[in-house]
Amino acid sequence: MKKIIISLLHSVTAFPGRRHFPVWLLVALLPVSALADALPSSISQTLKRYGIPVSDVSIEIRDIDSNQSILSVNSNVYRNPASVIKLVTTLAALELLGPQYQWKTRYYVDGKIRDDMLVGNLILRGGGDPFLTVDRLWSHVMTLRGLGIRSITGNLIIDNTLYDIPKHDRSAFDGAPSRLYNVGPDAALVNFSASRLVIQPLAGHISIRNEPPLEGMKLINQLKPKSGKCHSKTRGWSYRVDKDSDNIEVRFEGSYSTNCGIYSISRSLLPNNEYTYRLFKRLWIQSGGTLDGSYRVASLPENSQLLSSHSSVPLSDLITSINKYSNNTMTRMLFLNLDAENEDDQATLSGSRNRLVNWLLSNNIEIPDLYVDNGSGLSRTTRITSNGMAELLDLAWQSLYRPEFLSSLPIVALDGTMKKRLVNSPLAGRARIKTGSVKGVRSMAGYIVASDGKTYSVTVLIQSSNVSFHNGNRVQDAVLKWITSERN
Numbered sequence: 134m135k136k137i138i139i140s141l142l143h144s145v146t147a148f149p150g151r152r153h154f155p156v157w158l159l160v161a162l163l164p165v166s167a168l169a170d171a172l173p174s175s176i177s178q179t180l181k182r183y184g185i186p187v188s189d190v191s192i193e194i195r196d197i198d199s200n201q202s203i204l205s206v207n208s209n210v211y212r213n214p215a216s217v218i219k220l221v222t223t224l225a226a227l228e229l230l231g232p233q234y235q236w237k238t239r240y241y242v243d244g245k246i247r248d249d250m251l252v253g254n255l256i257l258r259g260g261g262d263p264f265l266t267v268d269r270l271w272s273h274v275m276t277l278r279g280l281g282i283r284s285i286t287g288n289l290i291i292d293n294t295l296y297d298i299p300k301h302d303r304s305a306f307d308g309a310p311s312r313l314y315n316v317g318p319d320a321a322l323v324n325f326s327a328s329r330l331v332i333q334p335l336a337g338h339i340s341i342r343n344e345p346p347l348e349g350m351k352l353i354n355q356l357k358p359k360s361g362k363c364h365s366k367t368r369g370w371s372y373r374v375d376k377d378s379d380n381i382e383v384r385f386e387g388s389y390s391t392n393c394g395i396y397s398i399s400r401s402l403l404p405n406n407e408y409t410y411r412l413f414k415r416l417w418i419q420s421g422g423t424l425d426g427s428y429r430v431a432s433l434p435e436n437s438q439l440l441s442s443h444s445s446v447p448l449s450d451l452i453t454s455i456n457k458y459s460n461n462t463m464t465r466m467l468f469l470n471l472d473a474e475n476e477d478d479q480a481t482l483s484g485s486r487n488r489l490v491n492w493l494l495s496n497n498i499e500i501p502d503l504y505v506d507n508g509s510g511l512s513r514t515t516r517i518t519s520n521g522m523a524e525l526l527d528l529a530w531q532s533l534y535r536p537e538f539l540s541s542l543p544i545v546a547l548d549g550t551m552k553k554r555l556v557n558s559p560l561a562g563r564a565r566i567k568t569g570s571v572k573g574v575r576s577m578a579g580y581i582v583a584s585d586g587k588t589y590s591v592t593v594l595i596q597s598s599n600v601s602f603h604n605g606n607r608v609q610d611a612v613l614k615w616i617t618s619e620r621n
Contacts, residue, residue: 172206179611183604189597190608191519194616197580197588200527208520211502212594215569216459216510217576218517221525222468223452223541225489227534229471232449236262236470238321240277241437244287254287254426255440257413258433259321261295261470261480262445263463264454267324267345267412269443274416276441288426289413291406292433295320296469297479303401306511311400314511318465319405325462326401326408330372330383334358334391341385347403347411348418353384363393374402406430449537456541456567457549461509468508482507498524510569519592522578526590530580542567542579545613554606559584560613566591568609573598575605583617591616 244253301317303310370387410428472484500521506512543549546561566579
């Protein structure tokens with residue numbers, strides 16, 4: 134019965150007119166008990182414990198050497214994969230751009246250089262570098278200072294025109310605009326527009342600092358130290374941001390126990406381009422320079438002259454940060470960069486989607502109703518099937534760049550987003566798994582080495598009103614344990 138039901142769900146949804154077939158009707162006609170029986174008992178019982186219907190779950194597990202399925206349930210039902218879609222984005226980038234690919238950030242002058250003074254503007258032309266961190270911006274500043282420029286009489290012009298995209302609303306996804314995952318892509322993005330606010334008890338008082346410091350940002354510390362047990366590092370205090378045209382005040386109020394130790398939060402408090410300007414200006418001043426003007430966002434002026442060019446880290450390093458730590462902003466930029474291989478062309482979301490689909494078709498992978506919104510998991514509309522994801526995992530396994538792709542995936546119990554999962558279990562170190570989560574969705578995809586020494590690809594997509602981060606983890610664990618030790 135089990136094999137019949139699994140085969141039926143897989144094959145009926147796979148015929149040429151599947152996009153029009155009412156899969157829900159087939160599922161509804163089958164008894165719930167029959168669907169549950171189609172799964173291994175350990176997985177079925179876990180779903181039942183948390184009230185997650187089998188019809189809300191897609192599973193595809195394959196022997197990686199033969200690409201033969203050993204468990205396939207609802208494998209052609211389209212679901213939101215959340216951050217698991219990052220695997221599609223990063224593999225496409227590896228294949229289309231190459232692991233050695235690097236982005237360029239360039240600086241130009243619009244004016245004249247006289248002695249150590251730039252009489253005019255400095256232009257920062259963003260090349261879509263997804264990992265332009267504060268330490269690397271500092272190296273840019275030191276290179277510019279090494280060219281003999283100390284004073285800039287004009288403005289910093291930020292050219293971010295490489296991306297032709299709608300204005301990003303940081304509040305749109307979940308109403309939390311200061312959260313770093315809501316920072317939108319920007320071709321001239323620096324340090325993810327991130328401010329790390331650090332609270333630290335120090336010699337009887339509470340110290341506060343901002344990392345990195347930004348020009349014109351002042352911390353107003355009204356936190357009072359209190360003694361006694363630390364009940365919570367997050368309660369008893371708050372902060373607010375007050376801003377005028379030139380200055381920003383971040384005011385901390387309340388009390389903080391001296392026994393709580395160091396606590397930090399990372400937030401984005403400024404628009405991308407203003408953050409870039411304020412960070413650049415602070416670093417420029419720290420280097421001994423002066424910048425008289427402010428900033429504006431504009432295209433590269435005609436007749437401007439190139440001063441210096443700076444390369445990013447290679448793509449192979451960058452995808453490790455994306456997949457192991459699930460960085461949404463970096464992924465959104467990488468997805469756009471699929472359409473921006475030529476720096477003279479503007480990148481669009483539609484262009485990136487088309488290039489992705491064409492790449493899949495060139496590798497004989499057809500997922501008719503695949504929709505990739507922005508390349509990251511931060512989307513309510515992205516959709517794929519577990520069967521489609523399994524095809525992608527097989528393609529990655531056959532890729533010339535398999536080592537780079539595999540090394541980017543979190544290792545169970547060892548690193549990344551899987552560091553704290555299944556610790557001290559037989560699964561530790563045996564699986565490389567990317568997970569995803571948004572409200573009503575919990576997903577995973579990757580590879581696992583079973584106790585018999587065989588490697589399997591595994592995809593689990595759950596989209597249900599009853600799934601949560603916690604119980605979704607338990608379902609994932611049940612699937613991984615079944616593959617390694619319970620499978621007959």
